[in-house]
Structures are given as structure tokens and as C-alpha cells.
Amino acid sequence: MVDRAVGVPFAKEGIPFIAAPVGVTLLTAWLGWPVVAFLGGIATLFSAWFFRNPARVIPQGPNLIVAPGDGKVIAIEEEFEPRYLKERSVRLTIFLNVFDVHINRMPCDGVVEGIQYQPGLFLVASKPEATLRNEQNAVMIKTHDGIKVLCVQVAGLIARRIVCWISDREQAIRGERYGLIRFGSRMDTFLPMGTKIRVAVGDRVKGGETIIGELP
DSSP states (O other): OOOTTTTOSBOGGGHHHHHHHHHHHHHHHHHTOHHHHHHHHHHHHHHHHHTBOOOOOOOOSTTEEEOSSSEEEEEEEEEEETTTTOEEEEEEEEEEOTTSOOEEEOSSSEEEEEEEEEOOBOOOTTSTTHHHHBOEEEEEEEOTTSOEEEEEEEEOSSOOEEEEOOOTTOEEOTTOEEEEEESSEEEEEEEETTOEEOOOTTOEEOTTTSEEEEOO
16 A cells, blocks of 8 residues: 655645635735734635644554544444444444544555445534444455454535545555545544554544554
8 A cells, every 4th residue: 555645734635725715815905905904814824724634643552443533432332233244243433523634544554355435414523323323434454364354434414525545456455545534523443353552532532643443
């Protein structure tokens, strides 16, 4: 897998959202409209902050699972995953608000065994029913030990665009960037039963950096 966003300060999908308010700010400042120029400056700063692409220190070690996104852990549930795994698993849900980094990262090493996009609703991403009903993109990863890990990008009330940069059969490398969601969303990671969970509900995590579990 090629990390397509390494060394870039902003996700490329954010460039139009940054450039547009920059243009408005410069134009209105030149025209002598200070209030509009000020608002354009605020919009520029927000867009740049939202699409920021910080470097992360990726933990090393066997069987580690890292957070696929920044945000707050809002659920850790044992449940039957009916669509892709078709078995009981541990779902760990991270909610990303509009101020979190929205670059998504691979939770573990392995091979991408399937990518499935599902159109759907745009319910508030923190609601439990968003797991099955919202627009989403699921990535199945099979580790080198044959363990399946499912990572799902879920759109939210404001998020209307899921971006995935990887392809089926690509190598997955723990912590590498593979996509993003615009604006406010959640990440569901389905882990096998017996995984040692290293975080708790309410914890804040960093994508690619925080260890959320150890595979059995």
C-alpha cells in the first residue's frame, strides 16, 4: 500500500475548500469589505484545520491494533456483524467531531480482502442505528495470521462524502493513511472475539497512534 498523503500538510480533497475562502478573503479585502474579508479568513482557517494531515508515530509490535481515526470512543460492544464478517465480534466505535483530524488510517498490517460501499442515510453519527443505516464504506483486512479485521467509514449528519484511496488486494500497513470523511463522522472497527481492548468508552484517541487493542 502506498501512503498517498505522506508529507502533505492537507488532504488533497480539502484544497478547493481552502482555496475558495482564500480567494474570497483576498478579493473582499481588496474591495474594502473588512467584515466579509474577516469571515472569509475564519472560513479559511476552519477549512485548513479540518483537512490538516499531521504526522503520527506508529506503534511497533505484533498483533497491535491502532485507532483508524481521531476522536472519542463512544461504544465497545460485542455483537453479531451480519453483513461482512457474519460472526460475533467486538465493535469499537470512534466518533469524529468537526474539530478532529478526519484522515483515516489502517488499524493493522495485512491484505485488503474486500471494499464495499453502501449508500444510506445521514443520521447523527453517534446514534447506534447509524451502524447499519448510514452511508458507509467497509474495508476488510486479513492479517498475515489469517485474522479478519473490519474497518468501516460511516458518514454522519454533516458528512456527505466518504473518500477511500485504497484498492482490493493492496497491502495494508498499520497506521498508513487510506481515506477521509467530510465533515463529522465515525469509524467502526470490528475485532475478533478475544481481542484485548486497550481503551475504554470516553477515551480520546489519535488515528494511527493510539493502541486500541491486541489481537488474540
